[in-house]
Amino acid sequence: MIRLVCRVECGEGDASRWLPAFNAAYSRKAGMPLFPGSLNLALGATFDWFAPEIARRTIHFDHAEYSGERDILLATAARDRSDPWVIEVIAAKPLRQSFHLVDGSSVIVELPDPPYGTDQGTKMMP
Numbered sequence: 001m002i003r004l005v006c007r008v009e010c011g012e013g014d015a016s017r018w019l020p021a022f023n024a025a026y027s028r029k030a031g032m033p034l035f036p037g038s039l040n041l042a043l044g045a046t047f048d049w050f051a052p053e054i055a056r057r058t059i060h061f062d063h064a065e066y067s068g069e070r071d072i073l074l075a076t077a078a079r080d081r082s083d084p085w086v087i088e089v090i091a092a093k094p095l096r097q098s099f100h101l102v103d104g105s106s107v108i109v110e111l112p113d114p115p116y117g118t119d120q121g122t123k124m125m126p
Helices: 014-030
Strands: 002-009 039-042 059-061 072-074 086-089 106-111
Touching: 002 086, 014 059
Parallel strands: none
Antiparallel strands: 002 039, 002 106, 039 086, 059 072
């Protein structure tokens, strides 16, 4: 298991605009319904989606699958962010309200080990 120590950061509200448009496709890929918004979490360093220990835990979501502009890596951020130390977390419920989070709150995100013998990564857990 990988544990990421993060700090809640203010977002721009982009996910609340684009996620409703693509919610059906994202929900299918994630295997659960999704709240139309995200939680931005800042890490202490750049998050390398292509590091072997991360790549085996991610699900590639090609832009052609959801008619979007870019590919997405689920465990859940766009890979071409201008701030690669920030991850965007999407879930079935509003995370800020559900866990009483505010900007600056400390959060630990756990990325479980993928099932043995797979390279598909892990599903997001509600």
